[in-house]
Amino acid sequence: MTTAHTAQLYCALDTVDLAQARLWAGQIAGHVDGVKLGLEFFLAHGPAGVRAIQTVGLPIFLDLKLHDIPNTVAGAVRAVAGLGVAVMTVHASGGAAMMRAAVEAAETTAKAAGVPVPKVVGVTVLTSLADDDLQQTGQSGPLPDQVVRLAQLAVQNGLAGVVSSAKEAALLRSKLGAAPLLVVPGIRPTWAEAGDQKRIVTPGEAVRLGGSLLVVGRPITEARDPADAARRVRADMMAAA
Numbered sequence: 001m002t003t004a005h006t007a008q009l010y011c012a013l014d015t016v017d018l019a020q021a022r023l024w025a026g027q028i029a030g031h032v033d034g035v036k037l038g039l040e041f042f043l044a045h046g047p048a049g050v051r052a053i054q055t056v057g058l059p060i061f062l063d064l065k066l067h068d069i070p071n072t073v074a075g076a077v078r079a080v081a082g083l084g085v086a087v088m089t090v091h092a093s094g095g096a097a098m099m100r101a102a103v104e105a106a107e108t109t110a111k112a113a114g115v116p117v118p119k120v121v122g123v124t125v126l127t128s129l130a131d132d133d134l135q136q137t138g139q140s141g142p143l144p145d146q147v148v149r150l151a152q153l154a155v156q157n158g159l160a161g162v163v164s165s166a167k168e169a170a171l172l173r174s175k176l177g178a179a180p181l182l183v184v185p186g187i188r189p190t191w192a193e194a195g196d197q198k199r200i201v202t203p204g205e206a207v208r209l210g211g212s213l214l215v216v217g218r219p220i221t222e223a224r225d226p227a228d229a230a231r232r233v234r235a236d237m238m239a240a241a
């Protein structure tokens with residue numbers, strides 16, 4: 001099982017304000033392993049925005065959650081995989097061929113650009129969803145079964161890991177083994193609000209359950225002192241060692 005020593009902490013910089021994202025990144029730089037830039041930021045600022053945040057010196061997780069036909073996803077991956085980002089996301093529900101196309105595009109593009117190959121990870125069931133949401137969208141539950149089904153498909157088709165709630169992390173470790181990256185958002189320290197997240201877990205518990213990359217956004221970015229909030233999240237992770 002992953003320990004607190006190897007579990008990483010990435011902060012989600014969810015904003016359209018480039019100056020704000022850069023400020024947060026600078027404030028928390030000594031307390032996190034990397035930062036995540038998502039759709040909100042990327043649609044506003046594109047590759048230039050990613051490069052601007054890279055100047056802070058932290059690894060970047062580019063979370064675009066791609067989900068389209070294989071040719072289109074491969075093209076989208078080719079457009080960004082030369083940026084030198086550490087991790088990228090696609091939706092595992094896009095299917096086997098789409099995931100293989102994403103991995104191949106990431107490898108060839110990064111190698112041609114002379115940058116490290118981004119780890120492509122597959123989103124299973126969003127942490128904002130619960131069992132009744134799955135039923136509404138026609139997916140077979142129970143929810144952990146759907147997470148495992150999509151995670152196995154992702155790993156079998158070359159993805160470096162998967163995204164799920166830490167609630168499913170121990171189950172995923174037992175099914176997938178130690179190698180795949182388990183990215184776990186929906187992290188809520190006891191002092192933070194759940195907001196739109198439904199499957200939430202504390203930082204310490206996420207580490208104990210086997211999460212390897214914890215994504216924490218608003219509990220850090222909306223705190224009065226983001227650096228102190230990041231430090232407290234890290235302390236909770238370390239206490240789980």
Ligand SMILES: O=C(O)c1cc(=O)[nH]c(=O)n1[C@@H]1O[C@H](COP(=O)(O)O)[C@@H](O)[C@H]1O
Nearest residue numbers: 012038125126127163185186215216217218
């Ligand atoms: O792929 C993700 O990062 C992701 C998947 C998921 O199932 N749930 C989820 O919350 N996320 C992302 O993780 C971050 C969580 O942010 P907070 O809820 O503010 O901590 C957001 O940027 C989400 O887009």
